[in-house]
Amino acid sequence: AQSVTQLGSHVSVSEGALVLLRCNYSSSVPPYLFWYVQYPNQGLQLLLKYTSAATLVKGINDFEAEFKKSETSFHLTKPSAHMSDAAEYFCAVSKAAGNKLTFGGGTRVLVKP
Amino acid sequence: DTGVSQDPRHKITKRGQNVTFRCDPISEHNRLYWYRQTLGQGPEFLTYFQNEAQLEKSRLLSDRFSAERPKGSFSTLEIQRTEQGDSAMYLCASSLGDRLADTQYFGPGTRLTVL
Numbered sequence: 001a002q003s004v005t006q007l008g009s010h011v012s013v014s015e016g017a018l019v020l021l022r023c024n025y026s027s028s029v030p031p032y033l034f035w036y037v038q039y040p041n042q043g044l045q046l047l048l049k050y051t052s053a054a055t056l057v058k059g060i061n062d063f064e065a066e067f068k069k070s071e072t073s074f075h076l077t078k079p080s081a082h083m084s085d086a087a088e089y090f091c092a093v094s095k096a097a098g099n100k101l102t103f104g105g106g107t108r109v110l111v112k113p
Numbered sequence: 114d115t116g117v118s119q120d121p122r123h124k125i126t127k128r129g130q131n132v133t134f135r136c137d138p139i140s141e142h143n144r145l146y147w148y149r150q151t152l153g154q155g156p157e158f159l160t161y162f163q164n165e166a167q168l169e170k171s172r173l174l175s176d177r178f179s180a181e182r183p184k185g186s187f188s189t190l191e192i193q194r195t196e197q198g199d200s201a202m203y204l205c206a207s208s209l210g211d212r213l214a215d216t217q218y219f220g221p222g223t224r225l226t227v228l
Contacts, residue, residue, distance in 0.1 A: 044206075090156070101146075
């Protein structure tokens with residue numbers, strides 16, 4: 001069975017500061033990993049995904065994530081937070097192409113001016 | 114390119130009533146997924162279709178829940194004899210289903226409140 005753990009249900013950052021959201025996974029097979037963002041009253045939008053190619057994955061809006069197999073982690077970072085980054089972020093794993101996603105509990109990001 | 118649409122966006126019902134939600138995926142997407150998201154939690158997988166075939170159902174999907182995708186296009190999710198514990202956001206997603214880790218595109222969701 002697969003599972004995803006997101007450390008920290010809430011993160012507060014100052015505008016312009018580094019954003020770091022942590023995600024650890026467990027999977028019995030090489031996983032596919034995803035980060036989604038959810039703005040209030042909207043559906044989930046894909047930020048980036050890891051598909052066993054490059055371990056450093058770049059996504060939209062200057063987000064990136066690094067797959068570290070030895071640490072079973074897929075942490076999300078952004079060098080400089082913007083007010084528009086305030087949202088909830090979900091890490092997810094699937095074990096096969098087009099298969100169901102297993103999500104973490106989410107991390108809500110608050111950006112302070 | 115229109116995205117995934119869901120109808121209604123909000124539904125308030127009384128306990129014991131039946132409700133039905135509709136999802137229209139992105140055209141040409143073969144796979145369609147249903148997830149449920151309760152407050153403060155990540156989405157949980159309910160079921161998915163490859164064209165009109167329902168390929169997997171979660172244990173979360175009790176006998177009161179049924180999903181269909183009759184012509185491989187839109188899908189409906191019906192909940193019979195609703196309970197207060199069914200209150201949640203019901204999310205639909207679709208994907209091409211034919212490539213490596215293809216992206217699932219999510220709709221805005223249907224928020225169900227059972228009184």
